[in-house]
Amino acid sequence: MGYEPLVQQNPLRVLNMGRENNQMGLVMARAGLGKTALLVQIALDAILRGKRVIHVSVGESIDKTRKWYDDILQSILQEHSVTRPHELMDMVARHRMIMTFKVAAFSRSRLEERLNDLILQDIFRPNVLIVDGFDFDGTSREALEDIKDLMDNMNMQAWFSAICHRGDQRVSPAGVPAPCHEIDDLFDMIILLKPEKDATIQLDIIRNYGEVVEGGTGLRLDPTTMMVKEL
């Protein structure tokens, strides 16, 4: 592909995460710390490795979601001199599809129907599913298990984002805060973002490939791009 070097500072690459299929990942943070940016990084990492990504935005518009990609892609392009930026942008557009849903309209059956539409007509064969804005408070464990099941069947990797609240002190034994403290066992990878005093973001891995990581592995991220600040 020739684009792999572009993602060296991508946190996933550094941590060697998200390489395998049939796994579910979760990014947690308080509002405004960059969950979406990190999800877009995860998506771009996959795209640059030649995978196809479906980005589901619940409660957001297509244009806004697209802008996230454009902005982060721009900053990558600025840092590295890419000989044919249009080709890169084109390739990202062709490997990505955005689906936006109203909060109430998103469900496993809806998602399955849409994915089948795409796959059966050979329009788009996704490898990775990104779900931004999933309503964890209003979803039962069964519904999430259902989606996990679907991902298994379709041989896809999925990444979710969840907002945790300052006031909510509930935490799972593994250290996963609410609202995901009771369903954390469904995820193979869990990342927690925390703000640091020097205006960077600390990335903690709570779990990787099903194993609990003691104490978290700290990485410092640049808050605008969610790229690794220092190695």
Place this chain on the structure above:
Amino acid sequence: MKKDLNKVRNIGISAHIDSGKTTLTERILFFTQRIHAIHEVRGKDGVGATMDHMELERERGITIQSAATYCSWKDYDINIIDTPGHVDFTIEVERALRVLDGAVLILCSVGGVQSQSITVNRQMTRYKVPRIAFINKCDRTGANPERVTQQLRDKLDLNAVMIQMPIGLESDLQGMIDLIAMKAVYFDGEQGDNIRIEEIPAGLRDEAEAKREELLDAVSMFSDELMEAMLEEGDIPESMIHDAIRRGTLSLELTPVMIGSAYKNKGIQLLLDAVNAYLPCPTDIENTALDLDRDEAEVVVSNNPADPLVALAFKLEDGRYGQLTYIRTYQGEIKKGDTIINSRTGKKAKVGRLVRMHADEMEEIEEAGSGDIVALFGIDCASGDTFCSSALNWSMSSMHVPAPVISLAIKPVDNKAQINMSKALNRFTKEDPTFKTYVDHETSETIISGMGELHLEVYIERMKREYKAEVEVGAPQVAYRETITQRAEFDYVHKKQTGGSGQYGRVAGFIEPLEEGEYEFVDQIVGGVIPREYIPSCDKGFQKSLEKGILTGSPITGVRVTINDGSFHAVDSSDIAFQVAAIGAFKQAYAKASAVIMEPIMKVAVEGPSEFQGGVMGSLNQRRGVIVGTFEEGNYTVVEAEMPLSEMFGYSTTLRSLTQGKAEFTMEFATYKQVPKSVAEELVKAFEAKKKEA
């Protein structure tokens, strides 16, 4: 008599096709007493609505050209620009938006926010036009203004707040509750001209109170006074709420939502009140011009009638007495007998007749002040030109004009049609910058080009009707382009000696791809190896080469040409010799520069019931489209895609049969992209076959 600029409103009425825009305009003109009878758009009386003054519009029931109309309501002067509702005419909409200060966005209470409204809204945001939303057709079955308001928030990202609520809906629509005054308003009489104000019906009292709270919460953001008054829980003066809404509307952070039914004459007077109360006057809006004497530095126009004149010609029309030019003045005054200068051409013109337009009728006036919209007779200019008094040389910032993406060959059927056709084409190109025409030298066909199939169809119809020019129409052609993908050197000698004075010129240098822009010429000649006077000749020769590429005969864009060496002959070198040398040099380099074909890519949005989403995506995919994304709400889906224009011919038919006529699509030009190899090969083959034929 000096006009109070605070009481001038230049507004546009924009909407999705069929949401009743023309009917609404008609009612406004009726209530402001500019016309004396109401005609329906598809009227039985054969008269047709006053604003749609072209026959064709009457027949199709749509509005094509924006006519400017003047009226007055409660001693405010209102100029209304009626804007076309179809995207194929976007330049008309955009040009109209440029001269507007505010707008009324009409929505159908049943259809809600449709794709067209999204396009229009985006354009309004681009030109920073404050707007009021009017939810029309509340008398129709399935009317749901609440849902439409929610859509305004979700789909258009507007902070939409209802300032009225309906009393009854659908066929039971009786009137509405004014949530600011907290009164019920009814419209009596056959044409709804008697307004009856009463107490709010007891059954609706609680709901109205709740809605008012919602309204106050939203608008108190824009007024500290109002916020304080609310905290004190005393009576809130109406004027305070009006002020807050106005402030919010002008800052584009609030969109007041009104409701009614133009067809049933309900809510029009209140809408006019709102236009006066909330939409900006000319001095509320900052407009900028470019000072041509100071290297196009940006200057703010003053709106002061005492300053020198600056006016923009935004629309031309062929009247019975010659060309009619609609202008908007930004500062200064224009009087009969004044001399004005067209800053594009530098030509002087004398103001002969000055008129105020009411669609087909006109009223002679002596002068017009700053911020007004009037029309001039007998001035020769193109649309988009700026007029100034002799003291200034300003140009209103150039409007964004998209390049045409589709073209057709037309052939007049007889001699008479030939003459009429050229008259018509001359007129259309002046009126509409996106409509272009030229004669292809190789085939001697007349080619017209524009923004879409419908755009060109309308002009062909107009030729037939207005100019009696019958033409035969060829198949639509996509406007391809060629460009280069790598640097290539050239070194070319043009030498000709055939007795008499010969020709000699040699140019050397290279061409390379240009990311932004169409063409750049770089002169790196040192030591006078090509004399100064022949440098422009080289430039001219290269530009000529760009007209037709080798692959498909399409124009070449995105090329930077650098010349860095050459030689000349004291006697035999001439302007023409260097032009020919440049053409030869370009050909030499172009063959080595990996030229590719580019095609126009359109942004397409298909919307319809969710059950058809799979089929729609399939149909787009088959046509080489890239699906950008989907948006789902309940049972309704929008699919956004980027599609090559060449694959979109006849798509409306496909879509109709695919979705039982329940889905519709809009299309606008997005960008040019390289054609895939297989398609490119076919294009080249077709071009070569055509060349052989000729």
